[in-house]
Amino acid sequence: MKKACLVAYAALVATVLSAPACAEELSGTLQKIKETGAITIGYRETSLPFSYIDDSQKPLGFALDICGKIVDEIKATLKLDKLEVKLTPVSSATRIPLMTNGTIDLECASTTNNIERQRLVSFSPTYFLTANRFVAKTSSGLKTIDDLKGKTVASTSGTSNIKQLFEANTARQLGMNILTSKDNAEGFLMVENGRADAYVMDDILLAGLVASAKTPSDFAISTDQFSMPEPYGIMLRKDDPAFKAVVDRAATKLYTSPEIATLYAKWFMTPVPPKGVNFNFPMTPVLAKAFAHPNDSGDPKAY
Known part of the structure; x- marks a missing residue:
């Protein structure tokens, strides 16, 4: 009995001591999201079909759908019952400054991932290739x-x-x-x-x-x-490996599942709102390869 009590006590102490350690593991963007219960996403207003606004000023697009999957992964990782998503418009000139100063946590638009930008920010695995x-x-x-x-x-x-x-x-x-x-x-x-x-x-x-x-x-x-065809990626802050790991995990799950073909067809092979524009832009073999083998390289030669 005494031995059982000691074992139980030791387990209790271990649990108590480990709790602060688990809390201390959170840092950077994940810590910010956990503490505020919110994530802020930057979007573009005219980057059809990746990130744009419809006639009712509602943001939508292929990149924003991908970010929805990332938000779900963040919510599950942090064990949150709910996670508020705040949307902030950005432009080509403001997107990187707003990321580096902490105003936005993800930028879900049509931003090219290149070596020069990787000195300032990080990117998810590639979700499109364009020339x-x-x-x-x-x-x-x-x-x-x-x-x-x-x-x-x-x-x-x-x-x-x-x-x-x-x-x-x-x-x-x-x-x-x-x-x-x-x-x-x-x-x-x-x-x-x-x-x-x-x-x-x-x-x-x-x-x-x-x-x-x-x-x-x-x-x-x-x-x-x-x-050469250049990669698009979801942009996030640099030097935040824990947050990037969650983003990469969410992207990889999506890209390597049948769902990515359905999502791609939704935005590039069928009419999209608000005007019913149909891009008729089939997935290229090089993009299919990038989805099958996700990577975040900013070098076009990597694809």
């Missing part, structure tokens, strides 16, 4: 990068797209007049109203802009591309 191209009016006959010589060309500030545009302008001595837009909608409008001859952006985003136009046949996407 940098341009859109122009069909009547212009602009199809290749060299066709842009002496033309007025726009791209969005704070993106890898405009960086590659400047690099091509210098390397090829094209003498372009480069304008900046605040987002995709404004950049495409510049082409529509004649302020710019072309708008440079990720091909899938251009496809969405064209499909949403009043007369899609008035616009054509370039055959040339400024880059």
Whole structure:
């Protein structure tokens, strides 16, 4: 009896002593979420079909659906009965500062994961691969990068797209007049109203802009591309391994399950709200491979 009591007492002491240790294991974003009971997600307003707002100003999209799975994993990991999701709009210029200063915990949009950005933030395993191209009016006959010589060309500030545009302008001595837009909608409008001859952006985003136009046949996407297909990832804070482990676990579960094909078809192979735009953009073999073998490399050659 005495021995049994001692064993029970030892177990009780061990439990009490281990409780603070378990609490101390939480740090960074997970600790913040546990203490506040909330997670803040950054989204874009015009990055159809990844992250955008519908006619009622409701944020939705492929990236936000993926983040919903991540939120479920966080909730289960922290054993929370409920977890409030706060949504904050971000832009190309504000997304990284808002992440690094703690305003948002995840950015669920259309952000390219590259080596330069990995110095500042981290990314989930890749969920899309896209190439940098341009859109122009069909009547212009602009199809290749060299066709842009002496033309007025726009791209969005704070993106890898405009960086590659400047690099091509210098390397090829094209003498372009480069304008900046605040987002995709404004950049495409510049082409529509004649302020710019072309708008440079990720091909899938251009496809969405064209499909949403009043007369899609008035616009054509370039055959040339400024880059190899580049990876998109859900952005999170750097140097937070515990939180990244949860994000990666959620993404890997989704990507390697049959559910990812259903989710992809929902956003790229069927009409999406609010205008019923259908991208008709089948999953590429390289993206299927990235889903089957998830990784967070920012190097296009890794895919």
